[in-house]
Amino acid sequence: MTQLNVSKRHLKNKKEIEKIIDARDYVIEKKNKGIMFHEARPDIKKIYIEVSTRCNLNCITCIRHSWSLEHKDMSLELFEELVQQLDTFSNLKKVVIGGLGEPFMNPDIMKMTELIKNKGYEVKITTNGMLLNRSIFEKLVSLNVDELVISIDSFQEEEFENIRKGGELKELKEKLLQLKDIKEEEETIFPRVSMEFVLMESNRDQLNLLSEKARDLGVLNILVTNLLPYREKMTDEILYGQGEEELDLPIKFWSTPIEGLSTMCTMDMPDMNWNADRQCDFINADACVITVEGEVAPCYALMHSYTYYIFGREKIVKSHSFGSIREESLEGIWTSPDYVKFRDRVREYSFPSYQDCKINDNCSYARENQDCWGNIPSCADCLWAQSIVRCP
Numbered sequence: 001m002t003q004l005n006v007s008k009r010h011l012k013n014k015k016e017i018e019k020i021i022d023a024r025d026y027v028i029e030k031k032n033k034g035i036m037f038h039e040a041r042p043d044i045k046k047i048y049i050e051v052s053t054r055c056n057l058n059c060i061t062c063i064r065h066s067w068s069l070e071h072k073d074m075s076l077e078l079f080e081e082l083v084q085q086l087d088t089f090s091n092l093k094k095v096v097i098g099g100l101g102e103p104f105m106n107p108d109i110m111k112m113t114e115l116i117k118n119k120g121y122e123v124k125i126t127t128n129g130m131l132l133n134r135s136i137f138e139k140l141v142s143l144n145v146d147e148l149v150i151s152i153d154s155f156q157e158e159e160f161e162n163i164r165k166g167g168e169l170k171e172l173k174e175k176l177l178q179l180k181d182i183k184e185e186e187e188t189i190f191p192r193v194s195m196e197f198v199l200m201e202s203n204r205d206q207l208n209l210l211s212e213k214a215r216d217l218g219v220l221n222i223l224v225t226n227l228l229p230y231r232e233k234m235t236d237e238i239l240y241g242q243g244e245e246e247l248d249l250p251i252k253f254w255s256t257p258i259e260g261l262s263t264m265c266t267m268d269m270p271d272m273n274w275n276a277d278r279q280c281d282f283i284n285a286d287a288c289v290i291t292v293e294g295e296v297a298p299c300y301a302l303m304h305s306y307t308y309y310i311f312g313r314e315k316i317v318k319s320h321s322f323g324s325i326r327e328e329s330l331e332g333i334w335t336s337p338d339y340v341k342f343r344d345r346v347r348e349y350s351f352p353s354y355q356d357c358k359i360n361d362n363c364s365y366a367r368e369n370q371d372c373w374g375n376i377p378s379c380a381d382c383l384w385a386q387s388i389v390r391c392p
């Protein structure tokens with residue numbers, strides 16, 4: 001927690017307050033019971049960068065279907081501008097090249113990866129894998145990229161191709177085996193390969209097979225997420241909120257030998273029920289998201305505008321940007337009063353829970369991402385904060 005509660009009694013001791021204010025930068029907020037000092041420091045630890053919203057596939061699950069936005073790439077110029085600014089953030093360790101699109105659609109992706117890797121950050125790239133080839137693998141290996149997260153929603157060919165339209169499972173498997181060979185030749189474990197699986201009614205039978213199939217392809221970790229349905233009809237595909245404590249799984253951990261050592265691999269499952277404990281992985285990780293346009297959003301959930309269905313209830317999400325790196329520095333945006341206060345509000349999770357509200361069907365606030373406590377944006381209905389929907 002980066003906030004300090006100072007009572008009225010405390011406030012009388014002016015010298016003490018001055019000592020605090022001198023020592024650090026704070027955003028000061030007047031509250032009923034005193035004044036709140038929110039720490040405002042350049043303490044980003046993780047950055048997600050969306051380098052393209054274009055894609056070579058047309059997955060039936062993809063939330064991009066609910067956008068009316070023009071799909072585009074981040075320019076190399078904007079990326080370079082961003083990379084230059086990252087020096088300000090001494091705590092920054094991890095960069096995830098991802099977002100809502102296919103990163104390898106950006107013709108400058110390798111140059112961008114090199115720029116970011118040369119800065120010494122841990123780099124993870126999320127991809128559908130279909131555009132990868134030997135020369136890209138060789139480059140990723142030579143750059144020592146830390147992790148590639150490949151999306152695979154089924155190990156059954158027809159089902160894979162029905163979900164990930166335009167993709168081909170056989171070809172993807174061949175590519176992953178090629179990467180495995182290249183890593184063996186180069187005697188490296190990098191990039192480590194992980195996999196993301198969107199769990200639905202139609203592919204739930206695949207869960208039992210995942211660890212075995214993934215092991216053959218050199219996958220070390222499997223992140224299972226639930227589906228965020230963007231059409232009412234898709235709510236038939238969701239498996240959460242049905243009172244199921246845990247899905248029936250034969251194995252969640254397995255080990256794979258890597259360079260003679262046994263490495264523990266994991267299958268990381270989402271929560272399946274709405275509950276009182278709400279935690280935001282983006283805010284808790286001191287992370288932010290930079291969209292393809294250079295907007296700074298707090299998370300994937302708020303980076304674009306879209307519609308989804310939460311337990312059958314329609315929700316219209318309006319994107320939320322705290323500023324654009326085209327106009328201001330990332331440091332200025334990150335330490336701006338609105339963003340600093342928002343992060344502390346999310347840490348406290350100071351939002352209502354519409355799911356627990358009996359009149360949610362008739363509430364105009366619940367229809368959008370704002371709430372009856374005056375928060376815009378509101379995290380009241382967030383499935384990420386429930387660990388029901390997840391991102392790498």
Ligand SMILES: C[S@@+](CC[C@H](N)C(=O)[O-])C[C@H]1O[C@@H](n2cnc3c(N)ncnc32)[C@H](O)[C@@H]1O
Pocket residue numbers: 055061062063098099100101102103126127128129149150151152196197198225226227228229230389
């Ligand atoms: C939006 S994609 C972007 C990266 C890349 N194009 C890919 O498919 O891996 C990131 C991840 O979100 C998943 N995803 C797409 N639509 C989703 C939805 N409606 N609910 C939950 N996850 C979704 C994808 O399957 C993928 O694993």
Ligand code: SF4
Pocket residue numbers: 055056057058059061062063064100101102128164
């Ligand atoms: S590959 Fe990724 S971005 Fe492309 S349609 Fe599928 S989920 Fe969406």
Ligand code: SF4
Pocket residue numbers: 279280281282283298299300301302346378379382383384385
């Ligand atoms: S709780 Fe959800 S909407 Fe709020 S910042 Fe976190 S991921 Fe975004």
